[in-house]
Amino acid sequence: MPTTTSTIIRPSADEQRRALLRTARDVADDLAADAIARDQAGGPPADETSRLREAGLLAALTPPGQGHGTDWRTGCAVIQEIAAADSSVGDVLAHHYVHTWSGRFYARHQHASALEAESTREHWLWTGAVRAPAPTENPGGPDLVLTPRGDGYVLGGRRSVDTAVAVADQLVVDAVCTRSGDILVVRIPSGARGLTVEPAHDRLGQRVAGAGTAVLDRVAVTAGQVLGHRPHDDESTAPFTALAEPALRLALCHVGLGVAEGALTEARDISRSTRTDRRPGEDPDLLLAYGELASAAQTATAVVDRATRVMAQALDTGAHLDAEEPAAVAALVATAEAVTSKAALHITARVLELVDAPGLDRFWRNARVLTARRPAAHRLRSIGEHYLNGRHRAMAPFR
The missing domain is CATH 1.10.540.10 (Acyl-CoA dehydrogenase/oxidase, N-terminal domain)
Structure with missing residues (x-):
């Protein structure tokens, strides 16, 4: 057969x-x-x-x-x-x-x-807070320090973390080695002895994100938990490593777009179902309002999509990335942040004027917390820095 x-x-x-x-x-x-x-x-x-x-x-x-x-x-x-x-x-x-x-x-x-x-x-869940290289370090000294011990280190200090600090399986942070002065990026597994969490209570928005402070008291760090070095400044940063900070900011732009999209969709559905005295399609003022908001959302989406395509290309290039490319990518990300933040705040506030429904305010509160992490002026200065001088300056900690 x-x-x-x-x-x-x-x-x-x-x-x-x-x-x-x-x-x-x-x-x-x-x-x-x-x-x-x-x-x-x-x-x-x-x-x-x-x-x-x-x-x-x-x-x-x-x-x-x-x-x-x-x-x-x-x-x-x-x-x-x-x-x-x-x-x-x-x-x-x-x-x-x-x-x-x-x-x-x-x-x-x-x-x-x-x-x-x-x-x-x-199926690990990751979170963390790795600082971006800055021209000057904290004058009060580093908040996290690694002290060599045997073949590894002992980690001590405190670090604010924006998400899932109490439930993540892996926590990624940077810390200064007390012997060499190098800044090392390490991962700390959940349940590590000496790791405790102080939750952030009564937040205005992003209440379920799980923000808090990781307190590390003589936490043992093995050599295998050291991921690598975080450069001291932009000049010594490898091109691919320079993508770390704008990558997180761009991912958060997509969160901001989601906030705007969710608010607009929920408001639209409420408008359709509750305006029984006059069909929404016959109300010119309502059409104007939703047209304005939809246009703002679509504009932000277009800008973020462009930055996302360019970031994807840079990540695919990997170690062969040109030294000048990260600055151009970061400038696009800063533009995406500026446009998305403005659109998210405007849309989430405006829908509260169009409809009255329980829980709709959560979109504005969430947008407010997301956009407050990096003030608009910092983003615009970064865009101007690249436009005038062809450089990009790190704006905020990588968290």
Whole structure:
């Protein structure tokens, strides 16, 4: 009898991308169903993390590699989808995705690949706060220090973290070595002895993001937990490492777009269902208002999409990145931040004037907290710096 061989047909990259986005939409629908109640309750995002983990989003949102990971543009699309339903969870996912790139930004690629594979296998949630190089260090001294001990170090100090500090599996921070003065980027597993968390209570917005302060008291750090060096200044920063800080800022632009999209969609649905005295399509003032807001959202989307495409190209280039490219990428990201922040604040405030519904204010509160992290003046100065002088200056800590 003739023998037959079975061929395993693997889904194409495009099919995998569509499947991941479908999963993200399903998770977003689930999060939207109780978003108001969870916002009112606050608390660490333990349940939300479980939803992301069970759906496979934590494993999927790692850098693309052999048999695992997600490309930059798809990862940002997933973040925006989740953020439109609950920007706190989008915030968590944005920090997770960017911090899973830490091995590539700061470490040897071989070490990074093994770490990414383990993260995918274990469905780890990442967070952290790595400072951007600055012209002058904190005059009061570093907030985190590494003291050599045996083959490793002991880590001590405090660091503010914007998301999931109490529930993350891996915490990425930078600290100054007391012996060499080098700034090392390290990862701290959850449950490490000496690691405690002080939650940030009564936040105006992003109440479920899980912000807080990591307190590290003589935490043991092995040589394997050291991801690499963080340069002291821009001049000594390798081109690919220079993408770390703008990558997080760009991922948060997608969170901001999600906030604007979620607010506009919810307001539209309310307008459609409650205006029984006059059809929305017949009210010229309402049409004008929604036309203005939709245009603002679409403009911000176009600017962010351009920055996302350029960032994706830079990340794909990797170690061969030209020395001048990171400054151009960072300038585009700063522009995206400026446009997105303005649109998110305007849209989320304006919808409160158009409709009156419980919980709609959460979009404005969330947008306010997101945009307050980096003042608009800093972004505009950075854009001007690049436009006039062809340089980009780091604006804020990488968190």
